[in-house]
Amino acid sequence: MESNKGSPHGKMVSSEPTAPIPPNSNWTYKMQMKDQVGTYNYFPSTLLHRAAGGFGGLNILARSVISVPYAEPYEEFTLLCGVWWKKDHKELQQILDSGNQFPIPDGLLINGSPDSTSFTVVPGRTYLFRVSNIGMTTSINFRIQGHKLTMVEVEGSHTVQEMHDSLDIHVGQSSSFLVTINGAIDPTDYFIVASTRFIRPTLTAIATLHLQGSKTAASRELPAAPTGQYHWSMRQARTIRWNTTANAARPNPQGSFHYGSINITRTIILANSRAEIDGKLRYAVNKVSYVNPDTPLKLADYLNITGVFSLNLTKGSPPDGPAVLGTSVLSIILHDFVEIVFQNNESSIQTWHLDGSSFWTVGFGSGQWNPTLRPRFYNIYDATTRSTVQVYPYSWSAIYVSFDNKGIWNLRSSNWPRRYLGQELYVKVWNTESSPFTEYGAPDSVIYCGKAKHP
Template sequence: MKQGNLLIQVFLLAYCFGSVCVINAEDPYRFFTWTVTYGTRSPLGVPQQVILINGQFPGPPIEGVTNDNILVNLINKIDEPLLITWNGIKQRRMSWQDGVLGTSCPIQPNSNWTYHFQLKDQIGTYTYFASTSMHRASGAFGALNVNQRSVIFVPYHKPDGDFTLLVSDWYKMGHKALRKRLDSGRALPLPDGLLINGASKGLAFTGEHGKLSSLPTILLRLDSLVLYLCHASCFSTGKFYRFRISNVGISTSINFRIQGHMMTLVEVEGSHTLEEVYESLDVHVGQSLTVLVTLKAPVKDYFIVASTRFTKPVLTTSAILHYKGSKTRPSRPLPIGPTYHIHWSMKQARTIRLNLTANAARPNPQGAFHYGTIPISQTLVLANARTKINGKLRYTVNRVSYVNPTTPLKLADWYNIPGVFDFKTIKNIPTPGPSILGTSVLDFALHEYVEFVFQNNERSIQSWHIDGTNAYVVGYGTGTWNVAMRKRYNYVDAVSRHTFQVYPMSWTSVLASLDNKGMWNVRSQIWSRRYLGQELYVRVWNNERSLYTEAEPPLNALYCGKAKRPV
């Protein structure tokens, strides 16, 4: 099987009945070979060790189309076990490919493993990153964009160009130093700065491998980034461009804006949205969105700005939007964005609504699923807390601080291996009592319709993610959630997404159809909190062994702990 960035357009499957054969075309395959190594870069002007994929920081993008099969042969050349997770990709019937320690044994140093997953019935803007330890703080992240099939209508005209912007907070300390600090019982400080596509100041990028290409390119000039379309040298007046924006940081919400330009929001994590116009947009840790920007301002250069939210001091980085023919540098001051304004952010979040008339990955309208009329089978109230256990800092969910067992939960569940986890460790609502260490797993039947309430009783913002599914964000509110809050839910056009912010001393409610059988991670996207225990797993299960509901372990499955390769 040939490796590399190769697209095989069609595989043929033949089914014969007597003398009649039916030939079906399988969905396309895309093959990638990634080598993960250490390298030296200076994202904030100071040389430091980062994690590279194929020598790139950030890693190479995956550009796919709905229903493509993706095969990534990952070769681990760093000195620690590694996994990559595909943030927001649903892994239909394939939690084996999710790339977290609850489902997979890690890829050991100087070895490789091949992921195989399908972009099944998905569109939109996503990311990937290292899920193990604190590796994400040193790199090993990148873009994963799923484009619509040509036969499916997109609810806006084809843009004149397409850019992916990965915004991240960044520490001058590497992942090992950050991990050592957390292991010693100390919280992480404020990040040292912000990056856009892995750069802040003083570096110059051309295209892949230093050559110009047909893809968007970033060049740094003086103290700011300059964005170009390679084939056109720069942005042209009167045209409009699509910006895919993701927060790939580990701790900090950001606000994004473009000087002198409005942004039309069109997509959030796979959902087409009502085309509302914004001066600036909050993007919380782990979230992605897509905006359209029309260039109709006077011909000159303009600042693109990202700044932190809910931090003191506020960290800021900028890029330059360069009009074709411009000879005028952008003028300061930078466009002002919100800083701590919690109510402002919550009001903006409520304006993000599902476009009920748009197609999704299939021709049927997105709004055909009447999520607000389905009876709720269970309600989970998940409360995060900062605490100390055995004298060291830990983070908990409903009093339990998660600890990864040596045997992945999925392998233990599939092979009925005792002593790895049980369903009594964590309760589905907060209860009084001391905080404990444990392996938290909640049990659900396949196709249950579940209300997740994320209750934040702390004064810092939270960001939660659910693997394996999207959920409708039906409500945000301050204080403590109770059933009366359901009267305030949006039961008509709430946006469906995979990562949800929870404001300080507030709650966020989402509704999820658990129609994807497997073992799925529910985690804090704030990586120090996840590293110190703010996560759990949900097991979605029925007693039917069928390829229609769940695939069997892949032939190349890794085994560790109590799990032994079957003979």
């Protein structure tokens, strides 16, 4: 998602730095789109409400004075792909509250339909497809029958423009592709295909690419999904690179920021794990399973309310011992340049999202991470910046983050049942300076609850 620079009071995820919006009411949040020009999505972050909908695309365009590294497309399309369940969000929540395993999805949708979404295009024209995986649990593979996908952007980063037959898009991630439509001589419809990855059975959704003038239906022989599994997907992820000469939201090129030459202030290793606490299924980060407090974290910090959260309960590396419940906030100094390694010792793929800052996805590898792997596996020249990163089973992913956005920000599993059961934490980015240049005060629209009372 787009980071709201200097304004953490309005960021509402999980335990919400501000309180949830009460029923039968509304709330207006004003923010300025700044540095992340690109393709994003939004969704309700409370409980499991996103299973019922309420999500959509959020496309942030470059200012007219800033050039983009490709010709203006004839038209843009936003595609929201994701798994769904026949059970409603209350039934799904009850399953988790009862300590039971979350069910596998019942289907896969493209813009709300398994097979009826349609896009009309002109043969020979080039279109921009903005694709988001808005599902709660499952990676997808995206492809278009008879066409190549030229990747141009991921979550605010212009990429090196390489062509793909298909692309894995993991939970919470967004990507943009240029596609030049075939069929100038003999127009024929084609299918857009999304299918689940790494689960059985494989679920598939289709949409129709209808060519103007076509009288021929799309072939039912769908393009095959990749036969390769995790190693294939990891190799593909390593090929996605930053376009260092392209502009982003500002006139200077993306590559003018040489992240690979900056000294690392701190290395944090975060390991996800499954646990049983008080007889119920939970998930944890470095053996702490997050519990939502009654009082929003940012308001507790802003109003100096004690007893709401524990600073640094989550350690900077995986500890021994059993998992515990806690409301943990990790403390980081403003402008620290931090290496975060996500260690996945489980058999399922993980996806992590950081609010408030984008990060460089510098490395992917198998097994246990250690510092000697940096020279071999890290891309310190043209790794993309984004806000969501996948971690393959029994593997690790490494990111670099420049924490320049003061506030309290959510770092969570994008696998929503795991997040609901504790696989998340918060990061407090701070310094002793009190200045509107680093952080705005609480706006008048802030909603108070719990121990936080309106002044």
